[in-house]
Amino acid sequence: MKSTIIYILLALMLPTMALAKSGTNLKQDTVIIELNNNSKIVIITKNRNDLASLENYDINQMVRDLNNQLSDSVEYMEISDGKAYVNEDNEVEMKDWKINDDEIRIKLGGVEVDVDPDEVDDWDEDDWGDRRKVTYETERRDRTTHHFNVDIGLNNWLDDGSFPEGNSPYTVKSFGSWYVGLNSTNRTWVGGPIFLEWGLGINWYNWKLEDADYIIQEGSEAVEFNLAPTTQNGSKSKLTASFINATVVPMFDFSRGRRKITSIESGGVRIKRYSRKGFRFGVGGYAGYRIGSHTKYKYKEDGDREKDKERDNFFLENFRYGLRAQVGWKGVELFANYDLNEVFSPNRGPLNANGQNAKLNAISFGITL
Template identity: 25%
Template sequence: MKSVLFAAALALLGAAATTAQGRALPPSPTDTIVVRLPNKVLMTLVVRDAQQLRQLPQYHLDSLVARLGGYIKQADEAAQKASTDRVTVQYFPNQDQPGQGLPEEVRITTRKRGGAARTNRVDVALDKAFGLKLEIDENGKKSYSTHRDERRQAERDSARQARNEQQSSSTHVIFDLGLNALVNNHVERAAGQPGSAPPDLRTGGSRYVSFGLNFQQRLGGRRSPLYLAVGPEFAFNNYMLEGNYKWLNQNGLTSTVLETSGRQYQKTKLATSTLTVPLMLQLNTHGHSHFRLGAGGFVGYRLASWTKLKYFEEGTTYKDKDYGSYNLNDWQYGLQGTIGFKTLTFFAKYSLNPLFRDGQGLQAQTLSFGLRLLH
């Protein structure tokens, strides 16, 4: 590999120098010369004049190629540990060993493994004006860029990584949309009253909606992926019954009973609004993966509750709405968690205490789950 590269460069030097003598190259624009090597390797020379080509042998390209192997290995290891999907590393061989004719600067930009294609870009600055770029693409795709383009990309990569590392706190608007289920139902759910029935919730109508703010504070150093998340949320829970059952609050007891008057209900639901404060530990990884995992608890206070009946009689649609406590527990507390990848995030919340007061209603806990649409 080293001999092929060196021989190709020397042959190219003679041809380019002869061509340059035949026609004067303008001092300001740059010429790009591409050398195609085995294994789909491309070597690109960016020069301003023939004099720069004549200086090429003094840089000992065979030694340069040997050094690049070690540099690329180090840069690849740094990319796998970085929080971004693209990392640029700079080396200065001439400063480490002056007088050896080594390159003034070596800049390597590499991507993490795992994508459809992985590209290592190596940009070697032999002096302030003479650039040598070696590009390796597993798919054989050609890509050309000037020394200035690579420097700008390196500056953007460094600035983006610095922002990710220095941002210790942030605030996000969240919006959750999901479903409710009642679990762990007990026998005393209807307190033994005749006509009562266990709740059978309509899946599509028993919705959970929540929106609020999420304050995140980094825990640990500036590269720590661990955050403490807290914030107020307003939550709305619907418990819609299947069939012709309705929620009934009678004699200090709340139960579900079958309508026997002949009226057919289109919707019968119990709804609550709650102010909730979650507290979670959250793991956030930045960069291409951007994986999120959170776990913690919540406590909430019931703001309002009501029942709603929708039915059709004599050509008219009726909607009866009745506000009341319905023997619901004012305070709800429990566990919650989130898991997400890029823009997709799932949530789940489980209440540890019953939905209704002890002995005054159905003894069951609420399980809510769904998608976080904003985060």
């Protein structure tokens, strides 16, 4: 590698450096730190007061960032964003950490974990006491970013636009009918405050019946909700269906992607938490294909606990499509899904009070982690 001279220029020093490079003579203080025969650090300031202000900067982190970015073809480099290294309340603002090829990165929702296997081998619990906490904000907007998130909430179904009545055999328990989704999401910046969130995921509907004495069965013509034998005392009866989905949601993010980042580093492990800023909302759509379904019935009979589980299609629709709404404020993200198509195939749903096949549409809502 050719001789390398690293000029560490803080934001308050740039005008002086510009004059120095143009050949203008200006009284200034210069500090030269000889590292070896081929390398040196040169600091040019207007006066000694500016030189004293270097105590407010994290020079070590600055050099580490330079070392990560320099290559054999680079002989000269300037740091123009000195604010990224200013100490504030014993916390240091830093730029994003660049991950190397031999390191591992895991992202889930607003949490990112980076692991350097070589350094972790020498890590012990005492190192956690010397951990370093960093908090900073960023306005950086990559064209497309990727992350994993988890939808957790409740689901139900609407019977011709309203929730089933309490005495209906297919009335769903309000609490306990969980909706879970695992999503691989991309976020593409379109322009201004407009972003597009799109990706693939797997989700599970769990419809838990209000009256656990009903058993969900596949009849000859339609799905049936039948009373259990009088010798059985039901404690749980539910229908579960899983789907693989594609989702596209245009988002209006009025913070324009601005994020607050908290990073904790210890040894070869760095944990970063991303918190979005401001208000955002969006409405889009999704389409999915059913990959599994089963019923589960738990009950007591003659004092013994029993559990029956049956896998079948139960006349469920193989495809689903619907509308998705998302709204967020800072670190909180809420969602709501509504299936435009029916849960069961036409004329295959459970019988309602009028003796007709009910038209049920799935609905879910909750929080995104």
